[in-house]
Every structure is written in C-alpha cells, then in structure tokens.
Amino acid sequence: MLELYYASESLCSQKVKLVLAEKNLEWKHHPLNLLTFENLQPDYIRLNPKGVVPTLIHKSQIITDSAIIIQYLDEQFPPQLTPAEPASVEQMHDWIDLQNQFPMLEVMYGNFRGIEGAILRRSVQIKARMLPHLMQSHPELREQYAKKLKVVEQLNFTIRDVREMKSINAKIEPLLDQLEAQLSETTWLCGTTYSLADTVWTAVLNRLNELGFGHFWQNDVRSAIASYFNRLKARPSFKTAIQDDKMPLPMLLSGLSKILLYVR
Numbered sequence: 001m002l003e004l005y006y007a008s009e010s011l012c013s014q015k016v017k018l019v020l021a022e023k024n025l026e027w028k029h030h031p032l033n034l035l036t037f038e039n040l041q042p043d044y045i046r047l048n049p050k051g052v053v054p055t056l057i058h059k060s061q062i063i064t065d066s067a068i069i070i071q072y073l074d075e076q077f078p079p080q081l082t083p084a085e086p087a088s089v090e091q092m093h094d095w096i097d098l099q100n101q102f103p104m105l106e107v108m109y110g111n112f113r114g115i116e117g118a119i120l121r122r123s124v125q126i127k128a129r130m131l132p133h134l135m136q137s138h139p140e141l142r143e144q145y146a147k148k149l150k151v152v153e154q155l156n157f158t159i160r161d162v163r164e165m166k167s168i169n170a171k172i173e174p175l176l177d178q179l180e181a182q183l184s185e186t187t188w189l190c191g192t193t194y195s196l197a198d199t200v201w202t203a204v205l206n207r208l209n210e211l212g213f214g215h216f217w218q219n220d221v222r223s224a225i226a227s228y229f230n231r232l233k234a235r236p237s238f239k240t241a242i243q244d245d246k247m248p249l250p251m252l253l254s255g256l257s258k259i260l261l262y263v264r
C-alpha cells in the first residue's frame with residue numbers, strides 16, 4: 001500500500017498526486033495542515049527531516065522530495081512516464097531540474113495577493129518564532145529544527161524584500177521562453193510522449209496561473225504554452241490531482257484561527 005503525506009493545494013504534493021493519478025494508483029491519504037504547522041510536529045520531522053510535504057511510504061521505505069518520489073513511482077508502477085530513448089530521458093531530467101532550481105517557493109509566498117497572501121506570509125513569520133521553542137522542547141531534533149529555522153528565516157527575508165522579489169519575478173518570463181521554444185517543436189516537453197517532466201510543469205503552470213501570471217501565455221503571447229496548458233488541463237489527472245484538490249473547510253478554519261490568534 002502506498003501512503004502519501006501531503007498538504008491540500010501544495011505544489012509539490014500536486015506533482016506527486018498527478019503521477020499517482022496518471023498511473024491510476026490507490027493510496028492512503030495522510031493530509032497535513034500546513035497552516036497549523038503539522039509539518040513541524042516531531043513525529044513528522046522524524047519522517048521528513050526538512051518538515052516539508054510530500055513524503056511517500058512504500059514497502060516500509062520513506063521517500064522524500066517530490067522529484068525523487070515521482071521517479072520512484074515511475075520505476076515501480078506502469079504506465080511508464082519516462083521516455084524510452086536515452087537522449088529524451090536526459091531531456092526529462094533537465095526539465096525537472098530546471099524547475100527545481102527555480103525559486104518557486106519565493107514566487108508563491110511573495111506573490112499571493114489579498115488575504116491568502118497575508119496569511120501565507122504570516123505563517124512564515126510564525127514558523128520563525130515557533131522553531132526556537134521546538135528546538136528547546138525536542139533537543140533530539142535540534143539539528144533538524146535549526147536547519148529549518150535557517151530556511152524559514154531566509155524565506156521570510158526574501159519575500160519581504162521588494163527588490164529581491166522583483167528580480168525573482170523577472171526570471172519567470174525567460175523561463176517560460178525556454179518552455180515556449182521547446183513546445184514550438186514538440187507536443188510534450190520530451191517529444192511525442194507525455195512524461196514526468198510534463199507532470200511537474202502541469203503543477204507549475206497551474207500555480208503561475210493562480211498567482212496571476214497566466215497572461216504570460218495568453219492573448220497570442222507564447223501560444224505554444226497556451227495550447228500545451230490546455231492539453232494538460234484536459235487530462236483526467238488534472239481534475240483528480242489539481243482541480244479537486246481543495247483544502248477542506250474545517251482544516252482551513254482551524255488554520256485560520258491558528259494563524260490569526262497566534263501570540264507566542
């Protein structure tokens with residue numbers, strides 16, 4: 001039995017859910033509420049020392065990091081989402097790496113607007129305040145919490161730095177230009193067959209769209225991306241893994257009260 005620890009509406013969880021849906025796999029759900037910081041709880045840190053989602057458990061193995069998880073799933077379960085030709089396999093890894101190197105976390109936390117953005121940014125501040133307490137109360141996990149604190153402090157700093165956010169946002173269009181160039185040549189990122197690279201970019205394009213960057217490929221700008229995104233959205237996996245992926249109301253409400261009432 002596959003078990004997935006994930007969070008609703010989380011980009012990295014959606015990448016894995018897309019692959020699970022493409023393969024029609026059954027899996028046990030372990031939803032975590034990032035707004036109540038369940039990902040920082042000691043039991044979860046023991047599974048995933050970085051305190052991030054997703055985490056997959058299969059045959060007693062704990063697998064973390066969405067890029068590793070999707071490749072693991074592809075090795076274990078048909079249909080294959082890795083191309084047959086070695087050159088295309090390399091191309092697939094390049095597209096996944098290119099996306100992983102892109103500062104998507106900063107793009108998300110820095111650009112979400114309105115109340116949603118305010119809550120997300122406050123959640124980062126709260127994490128920075130909670131982590132020193134967790135280090136004290138769980139000395140056996142001190143190292144993991146200390147590393148997490150560094151990451152959180154850096155993120156908190158970056159998303160509040162207007163110039164830095166401007167320079168990060170300025171990298172989105174050149175990235176999309178690379179995608180457009182490829183998709184002007186081929187139907188999918190690695191040629192004629194849909195691959196893991198396409199699952200990753202489904203989640204990313206969808207998130208960029210939600211953040212208000214959809215105009216970068218609409219109205220006859222980057223039309224190859226526009227039709228690619230339509231093809232991705234037409235796949236049943238998009239509905240299962242992304243469209244239906246809404247945070248349940250009770251979870252949202254407990255998250256909101258945690259964030260708004262946090263005082264320590």
Ligand SMILES: N[C@@H](CCC(=O)N[C@@H](CS)C(=O)NCC(=O)O)C(=O)O
Pocket residue numbers: 010011012013034039051052053054064065066067105
């Ligand atoms: N490289 C990791 C990144 C995981 C990650 O940053 N996950 C986010 C959600 S998309 C998360 O758990 N954020 C909560 C936090 O950092 O506290 C992966 O791809 O799995």
